[in-house]
Amino acid sequence: MQFTPYAKGLLVALSLSVMAGCSSSGGAQDGDMDSANSGANTAGMNTGANSNANQMSNAAMPDVRTIYFAFNKDTIRPEFESVLMGHAQYLKANTSANVVLEGHADERGTREYNLGLGERRAKSVARFLTVQGVSPSQIEIVSYGEERPAVQGHGESSYAKNRRVVFDY
C-alpha cells in the first residue's frame, strides 16, 4: 500500500521519457524557425556604421540586466534608457552575441493574461534595441508572466520588483 504511489510515479516518469523521445519531431516546431529567419531584416543593416562608432568605448556587457515597469504598462521608463543603450551597444559590437529577453508581470490578474503582459514588456525592450540598430536575429523573447517572481509577497514594493524584463545572455 505504502509503495503504490512510488511505483506509479516511477512508471509515469519512465513512460514519460519514452514519449518525449517519440514526440520531438512534431511538425509545429518548424514554423518557429521560419519566423525567426524572416524576422531578421533591415534594422540591423542600416545602422551598421553607428555600431562601429560606439564599439570601442562601450563593448563590455552591461552590469545592469533588469529593468522595471509601471503597473499594466510596457513603456520604457526614462531612467532605464541608458541601461538599454548600453545593451544595444554591446549587441551591435558583438554581432555573434544573442540575448533572451525574459518578460515578467506581477501576480495580480490571471496567469495567461499576464503571460501576454510579460511578452508586451519584452517586445517593448526588443523594439527599443532594434531602433538602436541591434539585429532582430540576436534577440529572442520569452514571457514568464507571473510564474517566476523575483520576490515573494503582496504589496507594491514586491510587485514593482516583479514587473520586469531580464536580459539573459
Add this chain to the structure above:
Amino acid sequence: MRRLTAWMMAAALLAVTSLARADLTIEITKGNDSATPIAVVPFENLTGGSLPQDLARIISDDLARSGQFEPIKRDNLIALPGTTQDVFVNDWKRLGASYLVVGQVKTASNGGYSIQYELMDVLGNKRMLGEVITGSNGELRARGHYMSDEIFEEITGIRGAFSTKIAYITANGVGDNIRFALYVADSDGHNSQEILASDEPIMSPAWSPDGKKLAYVSFEAERPAIYVQELGSGRRAKLTGFRGINGAPAWSPDGRKLAMALSKDGQPEIYVMDIASRQFQRLTNNPAIDTEPDWLPDGSGMVFTSDRAGSPQIYRLDLSGGTERVTYTGNYNSRGRISPDGENLFMINRAGNGYQVAKQDLKSGRVTSLTDTQWDESPSVAPNGTMVIYATQQGTRGVLGQVSADGRAQFSLPSAQGDVREPAWSPFLN
C-alpha cells in the same frame, strides 16, 4: 540527435521527480445557513477487524463540501444504528436531521468488503435508497464517493460530482530554485499523484472531455509549449512549440480540437488546432492580447479574454462569425469559464479590494461576487455546475478554494507545503 536531446531532457525531468505527495485538506471558511441537516452515522463494522477507511466520514465530508448539506456532528448523534430497521425515527426528528444515512460493512466472499448503505427521509419516515456494493481495500474511498454521489442525486435531483478529480500545479521554492509539479487528485484532495515535475514553470492544465488526458503548458525546454499527456499510460505528445506564447489550451466539447493562445504572428491570438490533422485556424486578429479561451457547451463558439477595449474583458466568439463583448461590470474581467448548462459565466472580476471569483448570469447580465478573498485566479466549474474550484492566497501562500455556485458555502484546500494553484475540475469520470 534530436531524439538524444529529448531523452536527456526527459532524464533531467526524471531527476527532479521526487515522490512527494501533495494531498490537500479541506477547511470550511464560510458555512451555508440554509444547508440541509443530515445525519451520517458511522458504518457498523461487522468484519471483525478494523476498517482502513471511515466511510461515513468520507460521505459526510463530501456532502458538507457541496455546500447544500450540513452534516450533524458525530458527538451529537444519539444512536448508532447500522440499518434503517434499527432506526427510531423520532430520535432523529428531535435532533433536527432532515435525512439519515446508515450503513454496514461485512467481509465479502472474495476477501474484500461488502457495504450496505441506506438513505432515509426522516421527516417523511421513508427509506429512499438502499444498495449493497463491494470493494477492495484500495477501492474504499472511491466507494465512499460513489455513495455520496447516489445520496446527493437522490435528494437534490442533481448528479453528484464527488467521484471526479482535480488537476493542479504546485510550486515549491523561490527565485531560480522553484520546483513545479502537476498533480491529479480526487476532488476532495486525497490520493494526489504527481504526473509531471520540472524546474521550469508548468501552467494551465485542461482535461479532455473523456477525462483521460490533460493538456498543459510546460516551459521545460525553457520556452513554453503545449503538451497532451495520457493519464493512464503517462505517454505524451508535444502539440505546439511556436516562437512566443503557446498557452491556454482548451478542449472542444467533442475532444477533437484544442483552442489556444499563440503569439507566433505577433501578440497573443486565439487559434483552434484540429488534433488529428494538426491544422490551425486563426480566430482573432487584433493588436490586443487575446487569450484564455473556453468553449461553449454546444461547441458553437467560445468566450475569451481580450484587452482590445483597454482593460481585460470577456468576449464571446461565434464560430460562424461575430464577436461580442460579454462583461461590462468593473474594469477587469478575465479567465471566463462557462457553466455546464451554458447559463452562467464564472470569471475573475476586480472589485474594490482585489480579484475575486464572480458569476455573471448570461441572460440578465447580472454579476454576483462569490468570494471575499483578494487574489483569486483560475476558476474551474464542477461538471454538475454546483461548485467552483479556484486558486487564492492565504498569507503569502497559494491555496485552492472551493465555493458553491451560489456563493453560500466556501472552503479552502491548503497543501501541507508550498504553493498550490491552477486547479482544473475533471469531467464526470463514470
